[in-house]
Amino acid sequence: MIKFNRRKLMQVGVAAATAAALMGSTALAQDEPLKVGFMLIGTPNDNGWNFGHKVGADYMKEQLGDAVEITIVEEVPEGPDAERVLRDLASTGHDLIFATSFGYGDYVIKVAQQFPDVVFDHATGYQRSENVGTYNARFHEGRAVAGTIAGYMSETGKAGYIGSFPIPEVVMGINSFTLAAQKVNPDFTMTPVYISTWNDPAKEADAARAMLDQGIDVIAQHTDGPAALQVVEERGAVGGFGQGADMSEFAPQAQLTSIIDWWGPHYVETAQAVIDGTWESGDSWPGLKEGAVVMGPYGPTVPAEVAAAADAVREGQIDGSFNIFTGPIYDSNGELRVPEGETLTDEQLLTMDWYVQGVNPPS
The missing domain is CATH 3.40.50.2300 (Response regulator)
Incomplete structure (x- = not known):
């Protein structure tokens, strides 16, 4: 099972630190924040499903601070436009993408194959691969x-x-x-x-x-x-x-x-795992006991x-x-x-x- 991390950023950081050492400099390489994308089928002002995901994203930002940078794309229908948005997010440096509606599944799998270094997490989904996980609540x-x-x-x-x-x-x-x-x-x-x-x-x-x-x-x-x-x-x-x-x-x-x-803890745990290089594909299905x-x-x-x-x-x-x-x-x-x-x-x-x-x- 592949463990995902910020490989490109880490490689850049190692190279920069090595160069600095050779030049006798004390400067340390700085990692960029993890760019996290959220794709919503509606808008947070629905006061329901999409609102819940926005609250969870905000919680992740509160907990992880400058370690993450969040992009939220709203009103993405369950159709070909979802593929375009996923590809846009992946190609603009987002290393973790949450797709938050059931009908995004086929597009997640397709785009994930084209971006094997990006982690995709699909809410209410059932299709997984080495860089695609799924999550839901009971x-x-x-x-x-x-x-x-x-x-x-x-x-x-x-x-x-x-x-x-x-x-x-x-x-x-x-x-x-x-x-x-x-x-x-x-x-x-x-x-x-x-x-x-x-x-x-x-x-x-x-x-x-x-x-x-x-x-x-x-x-x-x-x-x-x-x-x-x-x-x-x-x-x-x-x-x-x-x-x-x-x-x-x-x-x-x-x-x-x-x-x-309550998606907040899942978003924090997933983002931290990607940052740490410990993320693995799997399925998360907590309920009342876990507070989801x-x-x-x-x-x-x-x-x-x-x-x-x-x-x-x-x-x-x-x-x-x-x-x-x-x-x-x-x-x-x-x-x-x-x-x-x-x-x-x-x-x-x-x-x-x-x-x-x-x-x-x-x-």
Whole structure:
């Protein structure tokens, strides 16, 4: 396994120091800062996914100071333009590049082959190579906490889930939420809708209105902004859940809690490893236990006993005493997928393409 470091800078530094010694000078060579690039699919003012990555980048700068120099490129779609931006960053001296959206994967792999001395780290990705790593967070653990709250608080026993794309990360979140709600209300059902984008406030709001019109009174989401929560607030429904950041500013009554992504430590550790020459390709998938997933404050409408039940689910996942994907679990066709006492492996979660019983599969 290749260990990456700032080879070019180190070679320049050694050469300069040698020359200085030969000339009898006491001058020491100075390394340049590590140039770190971030590629975002949206803008940090989405107050969700992209905001979380910007907060993480800022934390890295605070911790590492002059050792790093940061470039953030916003609003890069999951298409050919992503390849151009990646190549631009790599060719302008960025030794570490974070690609922060699932659909960047193929372009990361392609450009990484052309720049073998650059380290690429792909958020929510699954493709790796000697200079490409992947990282994610166990968002589904937060969904189990949110689902517990929904199970107690929904008056209709019907929830809606606004998703981006039917990829395993989103599917496992839908399933986790539903299973947790069903532990409270066995008749609880979930209706997911995919809007084929990560951030489109108009589509998110329209989907939320349609769900509320159908008798759904709790809405969760795996999209980037607070538009759906704002609709829940306007309509006075039971509530919803923030995604990626605390969105209570936009729905102070409707947000029951939020799943907050905390990328800062990963960004610090990765940058420091590149600086030290110890970085190796791998996959990072921390969750509640490690602090990569953080639950936001409970909203004002959440009763104390419901908050206590949600805390128990959160704490159980931290200490390992609770796993939402322990059987028996049946799929939406009534087939036993996970026998009693067995627990899905990480590999099974990362390839999940089926819905649990109680989820109305999208047409």
